[in-house]
Amino acid sequence: MALLDPVRVRNRLAGVAEALTSPLVPADYLDLFAPLRSGTDLRGRIEDVQPETADAATLVIRPGADWAGHVPGQYVRIGIDVDGVREWRAYSLTHGPRADGRISITVKAVPDGKVSTHLVRRARPGTLVHLEQAAGEFVLPPAGGKFLFVTAGSGITPVIGMLRNLFPATDGGVLRPPRSARHDIVVVHVAPSRPDSIFSRDLEALHAAGAIRLVARYDDVHGLLDVDDLATLVPDLTERPTFACGPAGLLDALERHHADAGLELFTEQFRVALVEAGEGGTVHFTQGGAVVEADGATPILVAAEDAGVLMPSGCRMGICYGCVLPMREGTVRDLRTGELTTADPMSSDAGGVPIQTCISAAAGPCHLVH
Amino acid sequence: MTAITKKPENPTAHLTPEDIEQIGVELDAIRQDIIDSRGASDAAYIRRIVRTQRHLELGSRAVLLASLFPPAWVVGTAGLSIAKILENMEIGHNVMHGQWDWMRDPKIHSTTWEWDNASPAEGWKHSHNQIHHTYTNIVGKDNDLGYGIMRVDEGQRWHPLYLLQPMWNFVNACFFEYGIAAYDLELGRNLAVPKDQRPETFKRSARNTLRKIRKQMTKDYVVHPALSGPSFLHTLAANFTANLVRNLWSHSVIMCGHFPEGVETFEKAAIPANETRGEWYLRQMLGSANISGSRAMHLMSGNLSHQIEHHLFPDLPSNRYAEIAPRVRELFEKYDLNYHSAPLPKQVASAWHKVFRLALPNGWLAETTPRNAPKQLAKLYRMTTGGPKVRRALSSAA
Ligand SMILES: Cc1cc2nc3c(=O)[nH]c(=O)nc-3n(C[C@H](O)[C@H](O)[C@H](O)COP(=O)(O)OP(=O)(O)OC[C@H]3O[C@@H](n4cnc5c(N)ncnc54)[C@H](O)[C@@H]3O)c2cc1C
Ligand code: FES
Numbered sequence: 001m002a003l004l005d006p007v008r009v010r011n012r013l014a015g016v017a018e019a020l021t022s023p024l025v026p027a028d029y030l031d032l033f034a035p036l037r038s039g040t041d042l043r044g045r046i047e048d049v050q051p052e053t054a055d056a057a058t059l060v061i062r063p064g065a066d067w068a069g070h071v072p073g074q075y076v077r078i079g080i081d082v083d084g085v086r087e088w089r090a091y092s093l094t095h096g097p098r099a100d101g102r103i104s105i106t107v108k109a110v111p112d113g114k115v116s117t118h119l120v121r122r123a124r125p126g127t128l129v130h131l132e133q134a135a136g137e138f139v140l141p142p143a144g145g146k147f148l149f150v151t152a153g154s155g156i157t158p159v160i161g162m163l164r165n166l167f168p169a170t171d172g173g174v175l176r177p178p179r180s181a182r183h184d185i186v187v188v189h190v191a192p193s194r195p196d197s198i199f200s201r202d203l204e205a206l207h208a209a210g211a212i213r214l215v216a217r218y219d220d221v222h223g224l225l226d227v228d229d230l231a232t233l234v235p236d237l238t239e240r241p242t243f244a245c246g247p248a249g250l251l252d253a254l255e256r257h258h259a260d261a262g263l264e265l266f267t268e269q270f271r272v273a274l275v276e277a278g279e280g281g282t283v284h285f286t287q288g289g290a291v292v293e294a295d296g297a298t299p300i301l302v303a304a305e306d307a308g309v310l311m312p313s314g315c316r317m318g319i320c321y322g323c324v325l326p327m328r329e330g331t332v333r334d335l336r337t338g339e340l341t342t343a344d345p346m347s348s349d350a351g352g353v354p355i356q357t358c359i360s361a362a363a364g365p366c367h368l369v370h
Numbered sequence: 371m372t373a374i375t376k377k378p379e380n381p382t383a384h385l386t387p388e389d390i391e392q393i394g395v396e397l398d399a400i401r402q403d404i405i406d407s408r409g410a411s412d413a414a415y416i417r418r419i420v421r422t423q424r425h426l427e428l429g430s431r432a433v434l435l436a437s438l439f440p441p442a443w444v445v446g447t448a449g450l451s452i453a454k455i456l457e458n459m460e461i462g463h464n465v466m467h468g469q470w471d472w473m474r475d476p477k478i479h480s481t482t483w484e485w486d487n488a489s490p491a492e493g494w495k496h497s498h499n500q501i502h503h504t505y506t507n508i509v510g511k512d513n514d515l516g517y518g519i520m521r522v523d524e525g526q527r528w529h530p531l532y533l534l535q536p537m538w539n540f541v542n543a544c545f546f547e548y549g550i551a552a553y554d555l556e557l558g559r560n561l562a563v564p565k566d567q568r569p570e571t572f573k574r575s576a577r578n579t580l581r582k583i584r585k586q587m588t589k590d591y592v593v594h595p596a597l598s599g600p601s602f603l604h605t606l607a608a609n610f611t612a613n614l615v616r617n618l619w620s621h622s623v624i625m626c627g628h629f630p631e632g633v634e635t636f637e638k639a640a641i642p643a644n645e646t647r648g649e650w651y652l653r654q655m656l657g658s659a660n661i662s663g664s665r666a667m668h669l670m671s672g673n674l675s676h677q678i679e680h681h682l683f684p685d686l687p688s689n690r691y692a693e694i695a696p697r698v699r700e701l702f703e704k705y706d707l708n709y710h711s712a713p714l715p716k717q718v719a720s721a722w723h724k725v726f727r728l729a730l731p732n733g734w735l736a737e738t739t740p741r742n743a744p745k746q747l748a749k750l751y752r753m754t755t756g757g758p759k760v761r762r763a764l765s766s767a768a
Contacts, residue, residue: 019588318685
């Protein structure tokens with residue numbers, strides 16, 4: 001009886017599979033055949049790439065079986081190989097949970113943008129990408145209420161996710177299910193021009209159906225938005241907690257405006273402010289707690305050792321990789337080539353970006369896991 | 371062979387310090403070209419090799435489940451041997467060098483890779499990447515030269531025990547993976563220390579190695595045979611054979627890298643404390659030998675057939691060595707240096723010749739002719755049975 005206990009049988013089989021695949025793990029072989037199955041690293045397969053504007057596209061992705069779902073407004077971090085190098089970036093989910101189980105992101109190609117350009121121009125259906133579970137606090141309170149959205153450019157993406165979830169578009173037009181009856185929403189959307197504006201048609205359709213009130217402000221028609229005009233554009237501004245997503249300049253201005261007026265503001269930012277790579281910087285070791293001042297010409301390895309930190313090292317000339325440490329945050333300069341390597345918690349592998357301390361100098365403050 | 375600085379004619383004597391630094395500059399430029407053009411097709415290459423290797427291993431192990439039938443045994447054993455060679459050579463060795471770290475794929479990364487070999491990745495990376503690649507061919511510092519158990523240079527004093535060196539080398543070849551494990555642990559040196567005085571790091575590494583060996587053995591000699599049911603013994607024999615083939619092959623390739631006649635060795639004392647990049651490059655150029663051959667041979671050797679290029683640029687992706695080899699060769703010619711390259715049988719024979727030559731007292735093999743053989747043998751007998759004084763007297767008489 002005990003012999004046939006399914007849990008024990010399964011554990012026994014798993015044990016055999018592990019013994020048979022050592023020093024790898026069974027997943028290394030199973031992934032050859034079923035990369036999206038449950039129990040492996042979370043991945044997704046790009047199933048469709050739909051152009052939105054001249055330089056933006058929506059990617060529809062089938063997530064792996066362990067995808068835990070998301071709340072509209074959240075983002076997902078995607079790992080994709082660009083020129084053979086794994087890059088991680090965050091993208092807002094642009095649909096509510098879909099009946100077909102797929103997820104979508106909408107990407108705007110920024111000039112010289114490594115990942116965004118790749119996703120918009122070169123990504124093909126069938127490509128496997130790496131995913132993390134959805135995250136982010138930029139979500140609507142479920143109870144409903146009166147809200148103002150201020151979005152600029154690609155900052156519309158988390159908001160369109162929320163709106164599509166509240167008011168699904170069908171062939172028959174925009175639906176207004178009971179769950180969205182308690183939502184009263186105004187959207188102030190800013191873009192350089194209408195043709196450049198992602199989702200302008202979706203927003204207009206929602207407006208036409210009476211689901212939202214849209215205030216579209218195109219720079220080429222209306223001039224740049226001045227946040228002080230918000231009170232005119234949205235007369236009941238003071239009754240509406242504001243959700244804003246856009247460039248740092250707009251968010252900073254809103255921050256000041258709302259603080260002065262005592263209004264509630266929730267923001268989502270797409271770009272982490274990066275330190276300009278400068279001359280040297282402070283190196284923080286996250287585990288040992290050491291803090292070392294390093295100049296821009298000295299390898300971090302040497303600076304740290306001089307400060308008494310026990311460092312892994314080998315050849316000390318950049319060939320053996322015996323000195324590699326993961327960098328969580330910061331910028332280092334390759335002393336051989338001058339090339340900069342940057343890690344930030346939003347766009348780097350969760351374990352950090354591995355750097356060779358023996359040939360890397362600090363270029364601004366950096367945080368190493370050690 | 372004699373360490374380079376003791377030779378009557380130093381093959382680098384014609385180079386000025388400026389030449390040496392210029393060599394460094396030109397090699398750096400080659401390196402930079404590859405780094406600048408590293409990209410999606412290289413990533414696709416290593417992923418393809420990994421995928422192929424895994425399919426081949428799975429397929430071969432599946433076929434071996436029926437290894438009772440001779441054709442299945444032959445096909446499965448051949449497939450598994452190739453899979454194991456690919457895994458150790460083109461994949462494991464190169465991934466652990468950090469050749470693919472630039473892809474930032476945690477699954478193909480020097481810090482996470484564990485290979486199908488008795489020696490755990492951690493210890494191997496230390497002894498191979500840090501010691502061997504940094505101190506290449508420096509007698510007494512680079513244990514890859516003879517793995518600390520062989521006489522590899524005329525400068526090492528001869529002892530009768532070295533007569534056993536050819537046999538030793540053959541046994542080491544058959545069980546190469548355990549030889550590597552022992553050598554990564556510096557087993558000889560550590561076992562010489564009383565048990566309670568052995569360093570903590572050694573004890574920990576020894577435990578890791580034993581655990582690794584147990585897992586490797588369980589896989590090849592217990593679980594896989596057991597799953598084969600009536601083919602138990604046949605599968606066990608197949609796995610043993612595959613490991614043996616892999617060991618012999620990798621030992622041969624690795625011997626060819628630094629051991630053939632004509633490859634230079636260096637004296638510890640002659641390496642400046644602040645060796646420049648150019649000087650280091652030069653040492654790598656002279657201390658390595660290539661194997662010429664087909665693409666399949668390069669693949670199966672993990673591109674260690676491009677040993678010279680590998681030693682110059684140990685962290686460049688292996689699939690690119692073939693491409694830079696002509697440029698490196700041109701540089702050798704430009705600076706009138708010997709680019710050591712020959713087909714596999716020739717390099718293996720040359721390396722074994724050296725093993726035999728150094729097993730014997732200095733000069734013995736060269737001086738021996740059919741005519742003086744009896745006299746030479748008598749001398750060898752006296753040197754073997756006599757004490758150190760006799761040996762010194764007889765070898766200086768030569
Ligand atoms: C929570 C979160 C959600 C996000 N959601 C979305 C989304 O839904 N859609 C979307 O398109 N992007 C979104 N982003 C931005 C996205 O993660 C990338 O930063 C962006 O695609 C640029 O990456 P890249 O590799 O192309 O540019 P990089 O190669 O990293 O940078 C190239 C150049 O572009 C500049 N740059 C970087 N980011 C931006 C930017 N956002 N706008 C303009 N210039 C930039 C850099 O300073 C640099 O000069 C989000 C970011 C965060 C943090
Ligand atoms: S210590 Fe060898 S790469 Fe840094």
